[in-house]
Amino acid sequence: MTVASTPRTDTDDPSLVSGQFRFFDAEVLRTRRLGPTLTRITFGGPQLAGFASGGRDQSFSLLLPRPGQAAPLLPDRTGEGWYGAWRALPEDERPVVRSYTIRAQRRDPDELDVDFALHGTGPDAAPGAAGPASRWAADAAPGDRVTLLGPVVEDNRSVDFRPPADTDWVLLAADETALPALGGILEHLPADTAVRAWIEVPDPEDIQDLPHGPDSEITWLVREPGAAGSPLAEAVRAAALPAGTPYAWLAGESSAVRALRRHLVRELGVDRARVEFSGYWRRGASEEQLRAERLAAAAS
Ligand SMILES: Cc1cc2nc3c(=O)[nH]c(=O)nc-3n(C[C@H](O)[C@H](O)[C@H](O)COP(=O)(O)OP(=O)(O)OC[C@H]3O[C@@H](n4cnc5c(N)ncnc54)[C@H](O)[C@@H]3O)c2cc1C
CATH class of the missing domain: 2.40.30.10 (Translation factors)
Structure with a gap:
């Protein structure tokens, strides 16, 4: 597995935002x-x-x-x-x-x-x-x-999935907002990569075919109607995980992602540097509110 770098474009093009x-x-x-x-x-x-x-x-x-x-x-x-x-x-x-x-x-x-x-x-x-x-x-x-x-360049800072070269297997977890990203990751991975993926969706008819190799296991979790929480952490907790060094990519509702990261780091002892996690949305807050919170935190 290779690690990609994040180049800046070597141009003075004034239309560029943050170089990329x-x-x-x-x-x-x-x-x-x-x-x-x-x-x-x-x-x-x-x-x-x-x-x-x-x-x-x-x-x-x-x-x-x-x-x-x-x-x-x-x-x-x-x-x-x-x-x-x-x-x-x-x-x-x-x-x-x-x-x-x-x-x-x-x-x-x-x-x-x-x-x-x-x-x-x-x-x-x-x-x-x-x-x-x-x-x-x-x-x-x-x-x-x-x-x-x-x-404007393929290897850019808006790609978060970057498994280190010594990764033995990949753990993916997503809700429906991060399902497109998870699908893109599966398409990108070499077919022989060992993958364990959990995907939470609101309806059984949201389940879709995803590319996967011989050592990929994809588990679909259908959320209970009206459920406030996410089944992701519980499902991963109950699973028998492969041996070797993992790289984990988690994305979805903020509190669900944080709970799963906590489980991986605190209970399973996964090195936090090997867990990429991203809150794609937060219950009760619009993206504007989340952006405003981030700006306020950066300014304080
Ligand atoms: C890096 C990144 C990539 C993303 N990629 C995708 C993608 O490919 N497809 C995709 O669908 N989403 C994706 N999202 C999530 C998407 O940006 C949010 O769901 C966003 O809040 C939707 O905007 P909105 O205007 O519909 O709702 P907002 O105005 O932001 O929020 C209004 C209300 O709706 C709630 N809300 C937001 N999303 C959901 C949801 N899915 N289910 C229930 N309640 C919700 C909020 O908590 C808030 O209370 C991504 C987010 C990030 C950070």
């Missing part, structure tokens, strides 16, 4: 329902020729227009200045920004697949339960315009 990313306009080409919870949206457009997904859990920022706007309003797209310009816009005009994963990238023509977990959009959903991205994805139609802040 820039804005790409795109439009919805088609949508396909994968199951009750997940919908796949395929984006296209000439600017995507420069988009360079590194596969695995490659994430990006999706900028969505506000109601009444034909496309996201972004007055400054030049490099590092964009965030200040975005913040200076009135709240009801500035694009909604949310994190998503590239599930697949294709060339000729340039296309990107993004799988959206819909939450709070069904007929029985409580009013206000859906966030703007979930609502947008539920209604998306060909021709809808978005902007992506994404990579």
Whole structure:
């Protein structure tokens, strides 16, 4: 197993954000329902020729227009200045920004697949339960315009899955929001990698075929309707794990991911440096709130 480095591009291109990313306009080409919870949206457009997904859990920022706007309003797209310009816009005009994963990238023509977990959009959903991205994805139609802040180099800082070279086996755990990333990771891994994966979804019909080699075991966990907690930590705790040195990648709801990481580090003694974990969302907090918390913590 090889460890990838994270290069900066050696260019002075003023459109670059943090040396590895820039804005790409795109439009919805088609949508396909994968199951009750997940919908796949395929984006296209000439600017995507420069988009360079590194596969695995490659994430990006999706900028969505506000109601009444034909496309996201972004007055400054030049490099590092964009965030200040975005913040200076009135709240009801500035694009909604949310994190998503590239599930697949294709060339000729340039296309990107993004799988959206819909939450709070069904007929029985409580009013206000859906966030703007979930609502947008539920209604998306060909021709809808978005902007992506994404990579121009394949090996970039928005890829977190980086197993050290001495890894004997890989542990993966995800809920439905991180299922696209987990699928990308499985596609990337050599077929002979030993993998133990746990995936939590809300509905049995969300279970999908995933690429896997002869030593891959994928366990699907269907959440009880209305359950507040996650079954991930319990399922991993009950499992007989392979011998040897693991590398773990965990992503999903923050408290579920933290509980699982605690189990791996404290109870199983896995070196914390070998556990990559990421809260993809937190119950009761929008992504804006999470971003504001991170900025406040960094400033204090
Ligand atoms: C690196 C990264 C990659 C990600 N990749 C994907 C991806 O490929 N596909 C994907 O679907 N999501 C992905 N996510 C998660 C996604 O960004 C969040 O779910 C986001 O909050 C959705 O935005 P929203 O506008 O719908 O809801 P928000 O406005 O952010 O939140 C509104 C409310 O909905 C709740 N909420 C948010 N998500 C869920 C959920 N899934 N189920 C139930 N309640 C929820 C929040 O707690 C909040 O109370 C990723 C997140 C990160 C950090």
